[in-house]
Amino acid sequence: MAAQGRRIWPVVGDPMRRNPSRAARPRPAEPGLERFMWYFMRISGVLLLLLALGHMVIMHVLVALTGQEINFAFVTSRWGSPFWRIYDLLLLLLAMIHGVNGARIVIGDYVARGGLRGLLVGILLAAAFVWLLLGILVVATFDPNTAKFVGPFS
Amino acid sequence: MFGYRISWAQLAWFGHRLSGIGVLVYLFMHILENATLAFGPDVYNFTQTLFRNLPVRLGEILLMSALVYHSLNGLRVIVMDFWPSTTRWYRPLTYGVIIATIVAMIPMGLIMITPYAPWHRI
Numbered sequence: 001m002a003a004q005g006r007r008i009w010p011v012v013g014d015p016m017r018r019n020p021s022r023a024a025r026p027r028p029a030e031p032g033l034e035r036f037m038w039y040f041m042r043i044s045g046v047l048l049l050l051l052a053l054g055h056m057v058i059m060h061v062l063v064a065l066t067g068q069e070i071n072f073a074f075v076t077s078r079w080g081s082p083f084w085r086i087y088d089l090l091l092l093l094l095a096m097i098h099g100v101n102g103a104r105i106v107i108g109d110y111v112a113r114g115g116l117r118g119l120l121v122g123i124l125l126a127a128a129f130v131w132l133l134l135g136i137l138v139v140a141t142f143d144p145n146t147a148k149f150v151g152p153f154s
Numbered sequence: 155m156f157g158y159r160i161s162w163a164q165l166a167w168f169g170h171r172l173s174g175i176g177v178l179v180y181l182f183m184h185i186l187e188n189a190t191l192a193f194g195p196d197v198y199n200f201t202q203t204l205f206r207n208l209p210v211r212l213g214e215i216l217l218m219s220a221l222v223y224h225s226l227n228g229l230r231v232i233v234m235d236f237w238p239s240t241t242r243w244y245r246p247l248t249y250g251v252i253i254a255t256i257v258a259m260i261p262m263g264l265i266m267i268t269p270y271a272p273w274h275r276i
Contacts, residue, residue, distance in 0.1 A: 053221060103174075
């Protein structure tokens with residue numbers, strides 16, 4: 001077969017099972033959780049491109065440009081609007097699932113299938129669950145009027 | 155470092171993993187830092203003062219670079235996975251991702267470093 005352009009991956013079998021990007025896994029052949037996550041990483045990736053980069057540009061570039069500083073009053077005014085709370089909740093949820101699934105795949109590539117891999121992935125999932133719950137709780141329940149009565153420092 | 159001649163493909167792949175893990179570690183820290191909001195303005199405002207110095211700002215610029223690279227390279231992965239014919243532009247696309255990351259980081263890095271730079275408030 002004549003070479004077409006600069007093919008960098010053997011073009012055999014089901015076209016969707018090739019790994020053209022070579023930066024990720026080929027699409028899992030069987031339907032199931034692994035294939036669902038393959039699609040989830042790509043769809044959440046596009047959403048995170050807007051959400052995460054938007055968040056970083058607002059918080060680090062625009063805040064620096066306008067000479068503002070991030071403090072309790074800044075957060076109170078920002079989370080006074082449901083738009084930014086939903087934005088932040090969506091960003092938190094997608095970033096955590098996307099990031100933890102990525103880390104799980106990286107662990108899977110370096111640690112052989114077995115007890116140690118199970119343990120590491122178990123710790124990762126448990127930590128992600130606790131942190132996600134904490135994050136959702138903070139974003140969803142933040143109330144500047146009651147916040148100061150909760151803490152041990154005030 | 156790798157024991158053999160590395161290609162741009164391997165470097166792009168390795169960078170994608172490294173930046174992804176870096177951003178995930180930051181996310182865990184960021185959630186903890188934001189949880190101090192529940193303790194009221196005094197505690198939260200104190201926490202924020204810990205983040206207002208040059209080393210942290212340099213870390214934030216690194217974080218921004220990691221996120222920009224991961225986003226652009228991820229977009230390239232998506233395009234090549236769903237439209238396999240684009241693999242013939244593998245090299246231009248990979249170089250494009252690296253160049254676009256550097257080009258985007260020049261103005262953003264300058265803006266972010268300005269409060270700590272000698273040219274600030276001249």
